[in-house]
Ligand SMILES: Nc1ncnc2c1ncn2[C@@H]1O[C@H](COP(=O)(O)OP(=O)(O)OP(=O)(O)O)[C@@H](O)[C@H]1O
């Protein structure tokens with residue numbers, strides 16, 4: 001999916017969070033955004049997904065169509081998927097019920113077909129089957145929640161994936177399993193594009209970005225290739241260095 005963000009300004013009440021942000025992600029491209037805490041990365045991901053809490057100026061286009069006025073549900077149906085920094089839990093609704101309802105909105109799939117598919121994907125992610133029958137993310141550990149998000153990616157087959165701090169909560173082995181599965185998905189679906197929001201290059205070592213952007217004060221201030229991510233990890237965002245007394 002081709003995603004284009006043009007002159008985006010985002011505010012909440014009086015607070016301006018994103019300022020004149022421009023980003024073009026062509027079909028099949030992988031982009032990464034790195035930026036200090038509170039600079040607006042998660043806000044950008046929520047705005048692309050269609051959260052209604054923000055005042056927005058500027059354009060968000062998916063495959064050259066303006067999607068500013070579409071709801072979260074409509075954007076999901078277009079194939080946009082946000083892997084949350086902090087996935088939410090829903091009591092009273094099992095993962096199985098949620099995923100089946102999202103994947104199979106027309107009710108065409110038999111329960112048997114669905115079960116086979118979801119169990120195969122859970123095996124790939126090394127998730128125990130019993131998780132499917134627990135309330136969605138309720139009592140799940142941070143890493144289990146993240147895997148549950150990736151399970152939805154594998155099942156829903158989105159065309160544009162936003163990964164907001166994928167590595168938070170995942171141990172080294174789980175991060176590797178998740179990234180290898182995402183890579184496989186991207187190889188099998190080469191028209192899918194990705195936006196990776198991250199603080200460290202760990203995820204980018206597995207999922208190699210075509211472009212890396214540095215974000216500061218609500219806008220993109222520098223763009224480059226993977227070497228920019230390495231430079232940021234080494235030198236940080238500040239020009240001054242912290243000296244020990
Ligand atoms: N609903 C809201 N009301 C008020 N302020 C908000 C709201 N949502 C976000 N903000 C503020 O906007 C700024 C950007 O937040 P955001 O979560 O996008 O940062 P971030 O770049 O993802 O940071 P981190 O790296 O810590 O995840 C923060 O100062 C945050 O407090």
Ligand SMILES: [Mg+2]
Pocket residue numbers: 041042043085164
């Ligand atoms: Mg964030």
